[in-house]
Amino acid sequence: MTELQPLDVGFIELEDSDRHISLGIAAVAILAGAPPGRAEFTAALAERVSASDRLRQRVRRAPLDLAVPVWEDDPNFDLAHHIRWSALPAPADEPALREFVAGELVERLDRDHPMWECVVIDHLAGGRWAVIVKAHHSLVDGVSGVNLFESFCDETEVESRKGPAPDTDAAGDRNWFDWAITGLRLPVEVPRYALGLVRSLAPVAAALVSTPAGSSLNGPIGRQRRYAIARASLSEIREIGQGFDATVNDVVLAAVTSAYRAVLLGRGEEPTGNSVRILVPVSMRAADAKTFLDNRVSAVLSLLPLHLDDPVERLTTIHRRMARHKSSGATQAEKSLLALAGRLPFAPVAWGMRLWSHLPQRGVTAVATNVPGPRRTLTMLGREVLELIPAIPIAMRLRTGIAILSYGDRLTFGITGDYDSTPDLEVLADGIHSAIAELLTAVRARPQRPVG
Incomplete structure (x- = not known):
């Protein structure tokens, strides 16, 4: 076990x-x-x-x-x-x-x-x-x-020659000797972890304590859901990123920012620089751990610049903020925090999680997760997989959640919303389409860079 x-x-x-x-x-x-x-x-x-x-x-x-x-x-x-x-x-x-x-x-x-x-x-x-x-x-x-x-x-023929890959991680198994050794190490390890964690997680803690401006995007959710889909060309997303020195993820978040701006404007709410704090999961999975069925993620928390009118300015602002988050070491610190939790007695950890999950969180407004999907064409029982669409749940007062998945040259956005509070969920999908079209027009209107 x-x-x-x-x-x-x-x-x-x-x-x-x-x-x-x-x-x-x-x-x-x-x-x-x-x-x-x-x-x-x-x-x-x-x-x-x-x-x-x-x-x-x-x-x-x-x-x-x-x-x-x-x-x-x-x-x-x-x-x-x-x-x-x-x-x-x-x-x-x-x-x-x-x-x-x-x-x-x-x-x-x-x-x-x-x-x-x-x-x-x-x-x-x-x-x-x-x-x-x-x-x-x-x-x-x-x-x-x-x-x-x-x-x-x-x-594929290559996969069949390799045989099935292992899907369990032996590091998860423990016996009494492991627990004894862990107990002896805790007095040394905890202070060492704590110093680095406090330094790296300080921006994350500050973000969670400082509540964004109130908006209709955060609040109680019901049981029913709505679901919408937006689609983009991955080659066009890359063209935008290369033209503005941004990553694919930056361009995706810029499109999401524009979409949330459109939603708030459509609801008669003022989109400000403090309206939406988004949680962006970051994979911490090593290349050789792809087949393990478990969770290996950290996260970045960032305010979206909804107050900016210009789509290019939004993109460059997001690029700058995401670069700053990546260099802060917060994602590694969160990974270390989870590792430390795994070394502690389980009962207080579980009770702490239970207490935290019942608290009404207001520090995060939305979630957007970008997952790299298969590059090759998949088949199932000889039938070609034409499209692969992601769908994620929502919880903790987040009334919307966006999953982004690549497959071949297509990037697909699966958008989940609370049924009662997001009757305009299609505005998010339309906003993503419009934002990508705007950025593509802007990048193609720029003067060509000289070669050499």
Whole structure:
């Protein structure tokens, strides 16, 4: 059995704190042609699931949380628990698919079994079909969630020669001797960690304490969701970034900034430089840990410059702020903080997480996570994956959440919103499209740089 890491446990505690939320994250794949038969699909999925121990394990918690929760084999594992077939109402178009995804985002995964499932939509307009792979956030983060979906796809010849990769991390296993050694080290390690953490996390703590200006983007959320999609060309995003000396992530955040500005203006609210503080997850996953199903992320917190009218000025301001955040060492400090939490007795850590998750947070207004997806074309049972769309949950008074996923030359934004408080969710999608078009026009209007 393998212990859950502190961040994995944190997502379970967060879900327990609010009956209105479900913390399943999803990848929605649009595939060409007709779907396979149920028997064929089930047999193929069974073969791929057999290569991953974690997909056949559930979470076991100790009484009173006196010990760290562990992943244990589900004695009643049945693949049928994890596959559902469904259909959309006619005309089975994208609005119907978006409504279906919104409904999936509110359904909690069954903790009596491994917390993942696969939903097959057997007909979409245009002679297509879809697969939704959903897993609890305690099981995957964005990068490992994409890898989970890829593991259900057809292998390339190179992958089949390599054989299945390991999907568990032996570092998570502990015995009494490990705990004893850890206890002896704590008096030395804690002060050393503390000094670096206080120095690096000071800006993060200040950000959380200083509440942004109140807006309709932060507040209580209900149980129902809305879901919208925006799309962009990755080559065009790169063209913008190269033209303005910015990263792909900077351009994405500039588009998101413009979209939130449009939302607030449409609601009759003044967009200021202190209106929206966004949480941007940062992957801390090493290249050789891609196949591990767990969470390995830190985060950057930044105010978005919604007060700026000029799209290029917004982009350059975001680039400057993100560069400053990266150089501050805060993301590494947060990783160290999680590592320290893993060394402490679990009961007080769990109780602290539970208390924190019940507090009404007002320091963060939105979340945007940008995940690099597959560059190669994927197939599932010989059918080409035409599009890959991300979907993330919302929680803790965040009324919107945006997941960005690349696939080939396409960048797709999956936008989740609280049903009651975001009836204008499509304004976010339209704002992203408009912002990218503006930046593309601006970069192409610039004088060409001399060669050489």
